[in-house]
Amino acid sequence: MHDQAQRLRSMVAQANRAASGRETRVITISSGKGGVGKSNFTLNYALALAEQGKKVVILDADVGFANIDVLMGVKPKQTLAELIRKEATLWEILETGPMDIKFIAGGSGFQDLLDLQPEQFDYLVEQLGQLQGYADYVLIDTGAGLNAQSLRLILAADEIFVVLTPEPTSITDAYALIKMVVNRDPSAHLKLLVNRAQTVGEGREAADKVSLVAERFLNLKIPMLGILPDDPNVTKSVKQQIPFYIAHPETTASRSLKQMIQTQLHGEAEQDAPPKGMKQFLHRMVRLFR
Numbered sequence: 691m692h693d694q695a696q697r698l699r700s701m702v703a704q705a706n707r708a709a710s711g712r713e714t715r716v717i718t719i720s721s722g723k724g725g726v727g728k729s730n731f732t733l734n735y736a737l738a739l740a741e742q743g744k745k746v747v748i749l750d751a752d753v754g755f756a757n758i759d760v761l762m763g764v765k766p767k768q769t770l771a772e773l774i775r776k777e778a779t780l781w782e783i784l785e786t787g788p789m790d791i792k793f794i795a796g797g798s799g800f801q802d803l804l805d806l807q808p809e810q811f812d813y814l815v816e817q818l819g820q821l822q823g824y825a826d827y828v829l830i831d832t833g834a835g836l837n838a839q840s841l842r843l844i845l846a847a848d849e850i851f852v853v854l855t856p857e858p859t860s861i862t863d864a865y866a867l868i869k870m871v872v873n874r875d876p877s878a879h880l881k882l883l884v885n886r887a888q889t890v891g892e893g894r895e896a897a898d899k900v901s902l903v904a905e906r907f908l909n910l911k912i913p914m915l916g917i918l919p920d921d922p923n924v925t926k927s928v929k930q931q932i933p934f935y936i937a938h939p940e941t942t943a944s945r946s947l948k949q950m951i952q953t954q955l956h957g958e959a960e961q962d963a964p965p966k967g968m969k970q971f972l973h974r975m976v977r978l979f980r
Contacts, residue, residue, distance in 0.1 A: 712745065714821060715958070715965035716828045718847040721854060722970050724834040727885045728752075728853045730928060731918065732831040733761050734935040734944075737953040740789040744826040744850045746862025747784070750796035751843055759795050762787050763931030766795035773817055774810060788936055792825070796814045815972045818952040822968035835863070836870055844871055846974035849879045851915055855886045856896040874906050881915040893917030916950035918943050
């Protein structure tokens with residue numbers, strides 16, 4: 691009965707994907723150092739996309755510091771670890787958050803990726819591949835810094851959002867991450883997100899420091915995704931375990947995020963090439979991991 695139920699869920703999901711005609715865009719959200727608000731941005735960015743009618747799935751791949759579930763006050767029943775151990779299907783570990791966003795809790799799952807047996811890896815790819823057409827966006831919250839797992843996920847994505855703050859160490863570490871990515875893939879699509887800026891000018895200055903060095907030494911122009919202000923309501927929301935986009939929709943950070951989303955969606959609509967999608971992401975990930 692359990693196997694029949696799994697097959698039925700898979701058939702229904704495939705039918706829904708075929709009917710939706712969605713082009714799934716895979717975005718990794720990364721940072722050169724921890725403590726820059728990367729996970730909080732990922733969650734609220736997902737909610738802002740959902741408000742625009744987009745179907746969003748968050749994959750929490752921040753090894754050792756997975757906390758997307760904590761930020762929204764939702765306790766996951768199962769995590770990616772169960773999927774890797776072939777103890778659950780994608781649809782069994784897919785949890786629901788506010789505004790009907792979906793998320794996959796990381797647990798300790800990604801720590802084991804490099805040591806997977808071939809049949810485990812094939813099962814993981816087959817299961818995650820079902821997100822193609824199910825979601826408009828798959829947002830992957832990677833670990834901070836330059837560990838091997840995060841780098842592989844970053845290199846496989848359609849787009850890479852690099853989150854930094856105006857602090858000198860964050861700026862330096864963001865550039866180090868960008869350099870590592872570009873040395874491996876000069877065609878990588880990167881964007882800068884400056885978080886916790888006291889003013890718009892401070893945010894632009896921080897982004898300019900990264901982009902100017904990247905243009906000079908890497909021959910790369912990195913566009914800016916946007917600037918999020920240092921907003922006290924963001925800290926309050928973290929303590930309350932309620933995303934600031936829901937708890938304080940009219941606060942400065944929420945308004946900035948809404949504008950950022952509108953600009954992003956407009957830019958995507960003008961792109962000629964469609965996103966490579968979840969299946970291509972997984973194919974690239976397989977080549978990088980093996």
